[in-house]
Amino acid sequence: xxxxxxxxxxxxxxxxxxxxxxxxxxxxxxxxxxxxxxxxxxxxxxxxxxxxxxxxxxxxxxxxxxxxxxxxxxxxxxxxxxxxxxxxxxxxxxxxxxxxxxxxxxxxxxxxxxxxxxxxxxxxxxxxxxxxxxxxxxxxxxxxxxxxxxxxxxxxxxxxxxxxxxxxxxxxxxxxxxxxxxxxxxxxxxxxxxxxxxxxxxxxxxxxxxxxxxxxxxxxxxxxxxxxxxxxxxxxxxxxxxxxxxxxxxxxxxxxxxxxxxxxxxxxxxxxxxxxxxxxxxxxxxxxxxxxxxxxxxxxxxxxxxxxxxxxxxxxxxxxxxxxxxxxxxxxxxxxxxxxxxxxxxxxxxxxxxxxxxxxxxxxxxxxxxxxxxxxxxxxxxxxxxxxxxxxxxxxxxxxxxxxxxxxxxxxxxxxxxxxxxxxxxxxxxxxxxxxxxxxxxxxxxxxxxxxxxxxxxxxxxxxxxxx
Amino acid sequence: xxxxxxxxxxxxxxxxxxxxxxxxxxxxxxxxxxxxxxxxxxxxxxxxxxxxxxxxxxxxxxxxxxxxxxxxxxxxxxxxxxxxxxxxxxxxxxxxxxxxxxxxxxxxxxxxxxxxxxxxxxxxxxxxxxxxxxxxxxxxxxxxxxxxxxxxxxxxxxxxxxxxxxxxxxxxxxxxxxxxxxxxxxxxxxxxxxxxxxxxxxxxxxxxxxxxxxxxxxxxxxxxxxxxxxxxxxxxxxxxxxxxxxxxxxxxxxxxxxxxxxxxxxxxxx
Numbered sequence: 001x002x003x004x005x006x007x008x009x010x011x012x013x014x015x016x017x018x019x020x021x022x023x024x025x026x027x028x029x030x031x032x033x034x035x036x037x038x039x040x041x042x043x044x045x046x047x048x049x050x051x052x053x054x055x056x057x058x059x060x061x062x063x064x065x066x067x068x069x070x071x072x073x074x075x076x077x078x079x080x081x082x083x084x085x086x087x088x089x090x091x092x093x094x095x096x097x098x099x100x101x102x103x104x105x106x107x108x109x110x111x112x113x114x115x116x117x118x119x120x121x122x123x124x125x126x127x128x129x130x131x132x133x134x135x136x137x138x139x140x141x142x143x144x145x146x147x148x149x150x151x152x153x154x155x156x157x158x159x160x161x162x163x164x165x166x167x168x169x170x171x172x173x174x175x176x177x178x179x180x181x182x183x184x185x186x187x188x189x190x191x192x193x194x195x196x197x198x199x200x201x202x203x204x205x206x207x208x209x210x211x212x213x214x215x216x217x218x219x220x221x222x223x224x225x226x227x228x229x230x231x232x233x234x235x236x237x238x239x240x241x242x243x244x245x246x247x248x249x250x251x252x253x254x255x256x257x258x259x260x261x262x263x264x265x266x267x268x269x270x271x272x273x274x275x276x277x278x279x280x281x282x283x284x285x286x287x288x289x290x291x292x293x294x295x296x297x298x299x300x301x302x303x304x305x306x307x308x309x310x311x312x313x314x315x316x317x318x319x320x321x322x323x324x325x326x327x328x329x330x331x332x333x334x335x336x337x338x339x340x341x342x343x344x345x346x347x348x349x350x351x352x353x354x355x356x357x358x359x360x361x362x363x364x365x366x367x368x369x370x371x372x373x374x375x376x377x378x379x380x381x382x383x384x385x386x387x388x389x390x391x392x393x394x395x396x397x398x399x400x401x402x403x404x405x406x407x408x409x410x411x412x413x414x415x416x417x418x419x420x421x422x423x424x425x426x427x428x429x430x431x432x433x434x435x436x437x438x439x440x441x442x443x444x445x446x447x448x449x450x451x452x453x454x455x456x457x458x459x460x461x462x463x464x465x466x467x468x
Numbered sequence: 469x470x471x472x473x474x475x476x477x478x479x480x481x482x483x484x485x486x487x488x489x490x491x492x493x494x495x496x497x498x499x500x501x502x503x504x505x506x507x508x509x510x511x512x513x514x515x516x517x518x519x520x521x522x523x524x525x526x527x528x529x530x531x532x533x534x535x536x537x538x539x540x541x542x543x544x545x546x547x548x549x550x551x552x553x554x555x556x557x558x559x560x561x562x563x564x565x566x567x568x569x570x571x572x573x574x575x576x577x578x579x580x581x582x583x584x585x586x587x588x589x590x591x592x593x594x595x596x597x598x599x600x601x602x603x604x605x606x607x608x609x610x611x612x613x614x615x616x617x618x619x620x621x622x623x624x625x626x627x628x629x630x631x632x633x634x635x636x637x638x639x640x641x642x643x644x645x646x647x648x649x650x651x652x653x654x655x656x657x658x659x660x661x662x663x664x665x666x667x668x669x670x671x672x673x674x675x676x677x678x679x680x681x682x683x684x685x686x687x688x689x690x691x692x693x694x695x696x697x698x699x700x701x702x703x704x705x706x707x708x709x710x711x712x713x714x715x716x717x718x719x720x721x722x723x724x725x726x727x728x729x730x731x732x733x734x735x736x737x738x
Binding site: 099247249279295300 | 490491522532534565570717
């Protein structure tokens with residue numbers, strides 16, 4: 001049985017009782033009208049991209065569920081502490097492995113997993129970015145299995161997407177149902193763009209003497225998250241640029257503007273490491289800025305997230321995040337990791353191969369729900385095919401138990417019904433660590449489904465945190 | 469040995485280019501085997517950009533040239549006093565963990581023949597240093613030095629299949645067989661003072677370094693069947709030739725380019 005977030009024991013929790021009354025008094029045609037209105041709003045503002053690099057039709061609209069998910073202040077406080085703790089540990093880890101590698105010397109993480117990791121970028125070894133921060137926006141994917149039990153599914157330390165949904169879901173709810181917000185104690189999320197800009201400005205390089213100029217670097221409008229890039233640039237009041245808009249001259253990076261070149265201090269990049277600079281990474285890349293990495297490594301510009309930050313969010317490294325919390329912070333982890341079997345260990349491998357029908361098996365470098373086996377939902381032929389893949393290349397896989405994701409009340413044809421959800425909050429790391437109360441809740445709209453990916457019938461919801 | 473080095477690279481473009489950005493790794497490494505004097509890097513019409521020492525210990529210098537320009541000259545001039553350390557890179561400060569050099573890249577990707585060569589050559593090795601020597605000797609045997617047989621993009625596997633190549637191919641092959649044997653290995657670019665006259669291709673040279681527990685990084689030059697000595701000047705390193713390239717550049721508005729390189733390494737008697 002999964003935990004239903006609507007109930008406290010037998011009783012419906014107060015905020016959900018209010019929402020239930022709201023739904024029950026809502027005439028059917030009104031609901032349908034509102035659903036159509038929400039869809040039209042999403043279409044009009046153009047927010048149709050796929051979250052988390054799931055691929056698929058970039059113009060597909062992700063279903064929006066009008067029933068909000070609600071966290072009480074006390075629940076959120078604990079989550080917030082756990083998320084910030086994890087963010088601090090991940091940045092401490094990055095600073096360490098690009099420095100002396102104490103955690104490896106101490107024997108807490110195998111050297112091979114770090115130094116031979118494809119995401120480990122040796123060209124930035126020894127360079128410490130401003131304030132020692134490598135990952136400035138961390139998206140931590142969480143699931144809940146009981147009232148006080150949250151598990152981290154994965155950390156996203158590079159360029160997590162989806163925050164525009166968090167903002168738009170709220171915006172649309174407020175526009176459509178102002179009465180719901182009247183007199184409610186719902187904490188705002190619309191300060192996120194301002195906090196993001198302050199975070200970026202706080203990591204400007206030492207050579208920057210005036211108010212820092214920040215930009216968002218996008219691969220362009222063919223990218224599935226282009227909407228989010230332009231949306232954030234707009235709300236932050238910064239320029240949205242592509243590689244060709246920036247150039248290196250002497251010791252700095254400049255942006256072409258109608259009034260001549262303007263120096264750029266902080267680049268919030270939404271492109272992968274490999275496409276940042278053809279002089280350092282892929283010589284065939286047309287997306288990057290030649291010479292950018294030399295300017296970066298000599299302290300002339302900041303890049304967020306720092307090149308090489310991806311080594312912290314790899315699925316093999318994931319299993320060691322609780323160890324990082326203990327090692328760097330001297331604290332016990334507040335958020336749980338999902339029990340993970342690493343298939344390069346013989347004992348783990350034997351167990352996993354014997355229990356494949358119960359487990360979820362993922363590729364170490366996979367994302368977006370691709371290249372993965374969900375044991376309980378697979379046919380025996382699929383399981384056998386996957387078994388062969390694991391045996392051929394065990395280092396490429398990890399396995400986890402199938403978790404009983406919590407449910408939240410969700411609009412269905414008959415009214416409201418429980419559906420499984422996850423959560424991605426967005427933690428900002430600069431001179432301070434900030435977390436907007438809320439995040440992106442994804443919901444598996446199909447009954448019984450545990451897959452919240454939008455490519456497989458997932459939708460999104462507004463996420464409320466109630467104040468005291 | 470006191471070596472006088474001059475290295476000139478001239479880029480000529482069919483159509484003038486708008487802009488050129490370069491990243492240069494053209495300054496001799498700092499370690500007990502070499503001491504550098506009056507080292508000068510000039511890029512014609514260029515603005516010197518950022519300079520810094522990277523995690524591998526290499527001095528990197530960025531340059532930008534604002535166009536339009538049809539010809540760019542990169543000129544290096546300076547003196548290096550060298551000592552023979554039998555290939556050992558003693559006193560070199562670097563921050564990158566040796567294990568980072570176990571990763572394969574396209575030019576060093578092993579195939580069955582490289583794996584075979586590594587295994588056969590390594591059999592019976594007494595210790596890691598002996599293993600490194602055996603691997604280097606095996607590569608020298610397997611690939612004959614023959615200029616023109618291979619090109620810049622030839623991989624280690626292809627050179628081995630061909631049985632011929634130049635210093636780049638020897639180095640890639642040695643790096644590949646070393647990594648197969650579990651020894652971290654990297655590509656080194658530099659200069660070589662050739663005692664034979666008139667062989668310009670020898671002056672700009674490349675070899676490999678293998679990491680040997682207890683000794684650290686040790687150079688091996690399978691093209692010349694030796695370890696680097698006082699005739700060698702080390703510039704920088706990388707996972708393979710492109711990663712260790714002394715000059716990298718991207719020209720904007722690029723047209724067909726012609727490249728002329730002249731390298732002279734002379735011994736100063738005084």
